[in-house]
Amino acid sequence: MKRRAFVLGLALAAVVPPVSAQQLLKLKRMAMVSPAAQTADMTANSNTGYYRAFFQELSRWVYIEGQNINIERYSGGGETARYAQLAADVVATHPDLIVATGTPIAMQLKRVTQNIPIVSLFGDPVAMGIVSTLGRPGGNSTGASIDAGLELHGKRFQLLAELIPNLSRVHYLASEAYWERAAGVGVRLAARQAGIPIVELPLGRTVSQEAYQDSFRSIQRNQPTAVMVSDEGEHLALRHTLVELIAAQRPPAAYPFRDFVEAGGLMSYSVDLSDLFRLMASQVADIFRGRKPAEIPVHQPTKFELAINVRTATALGLDLSPSFLARADQVIE
Incomplete structure (x- = not known):
């Protein structure tokens, strides 16, 4: 002993x-x-x-x-x-x-x-x-x-467009203050470079289930559209609620962190x-x-991971190609 x-x-x-x-x-x-x-x-x-x-x-x-x-x-x-x-x-x-x-x-x-x-x-x-x-x-x-800058935002738009070939626009969920910060500027520029129009879904001054529901009323059912969620911490804390609300609306959605995909969200590309x-x-x-x-230097990550939820993709009727799945770092069955 x-x-x-x-x-x-x-x-x-x-x-x-x-x-x-x-x-x-x-x-x-x-x-x-x-x-x-x-x-x-x-x-x-x-x-x-x-x-x-x-x-x-x-x-x-x-x-x-x-x-x-x-x-x-x-x-x-x-x-x-x-x-x-x-x-x-x-x-x-x-x-x-x-x-x-x-x-x-x-x-x-x-x-x-x-x-x-x-x-x-x-x-x-x-x-x-x-x-x-x-x-x-x-x-x-x-x-x-x-924040890895323009390249990270651009990659997220690229992956979403690859998953949804007929993508005509992206509804982007973010607080009003987000669009005034560097990240919001980067999202707009990345969308412009990708040739994908974005529709802003502002949340006002409080991020909550009620605020999400108010924002989603502008999304019409069966449109060839998708949702992207900003990387604000408020969303992360409410990820289960947010994933459930988006699932009820049924648009494909890209999230900022893998935690959303583990909660049932479709996909993420993130640290x-x-x-x-x-x-x-x-x-x-x-x-x-x-x-x-x-x-003490501020750490800026260089490694990013693609996560995909196969069950959610199947429920949405999305066809996941073998090449797309092969690039995923985490596949949730």
């Missing part, structure tokens, strides 16, 4: 980065802020894979909730008008670090604090003024970007969110160990 414990200790020492006893014993306070996710889902035992990945990686760095880190969780409930006050409320609690999901939340936090370290998942942080450069962010923010959340957890650990956010 002693030998087994000794061998296990050696194995752990090989994978866990070194950390001083003083750093481990000092209790840290972290705030987690989501635009719409339920706070009960932002845990190590979450039903959402990327949250589980975040806490698993944080634990690997020997930061464990209830032992040497306390975590306070906040949600904007999908009400974009609340984000400014939410950011101010979080900062007023003076946590040691803030983890934020989504560009709007990250922007609001940046406005109200220049001192508290912030690790965010966002779109283009340089274009939105959150960081100076990706390599040397400056200030108090770092994190991971999901792996679990990978990004693991990376963010390592950035959190770096900051707790004394490194400054200004010196």
Whole structure:
């Protein structure tokens, strides 16, 4: 038994980065802020894979909730008008670090604090003024970007057009504020280059089931059209509701993350969110160990995965060619 414990200790020492006893014993306070996710889902035992990945990686760095880190969780409930006050409320609690999901939340936090370290998942942080450069962010923010620019948006339009040869237009679901950001500009340009007209489906100031239903009333049944969903965090938190509502309307739909496809959506071309959340957890650990956010590069992914739900495609009467399926990184039967 002693030998087994000794061998296990050696194995752990090989994978866990070194950390001083003083750093481990000092209790840290972290705030987690989501635009719409339920706070009960932002845990190590979450039903959402990327949250589980975040806490698993944080634990690997020997930061464990209830032992040497306390975590306070906040949600904007999908009400974009609340984000400014939410950011101010979080900062007023003076946590040691803030983890934020989504560009709007990250922007609001940046406005109200220049001192508290912030690790965010966002779109283009340089274009939105959150960081100076990706390599040397400056200030108090770092994190991971999901925005690979025009090429990513163009690839999504290309895949959707390949799947639906008679595609005449795409209804694009996004908040009003999205079209004012760099990502919205990129979507319009990518659609123009692909020769696919887009019809904007604005959501107003609150992202909810009711807002989705109001937007979808403009989609006529049996039109040769499709839906694309923006990569805003509000959609991700409501992915099951959104997938069900789109299924009821029956247009083919392309989603921004694989999580939607796992929930029954048709297809996605995206980064792996679990990978990004693991990376963010390592950035959190770096900051707790004394490194400054200004010196931690913002991660911009270079790997993207195609996921397709065969059952949903069959229900929609879509013909999936062998070559299309062969390119998929994940095929859900």
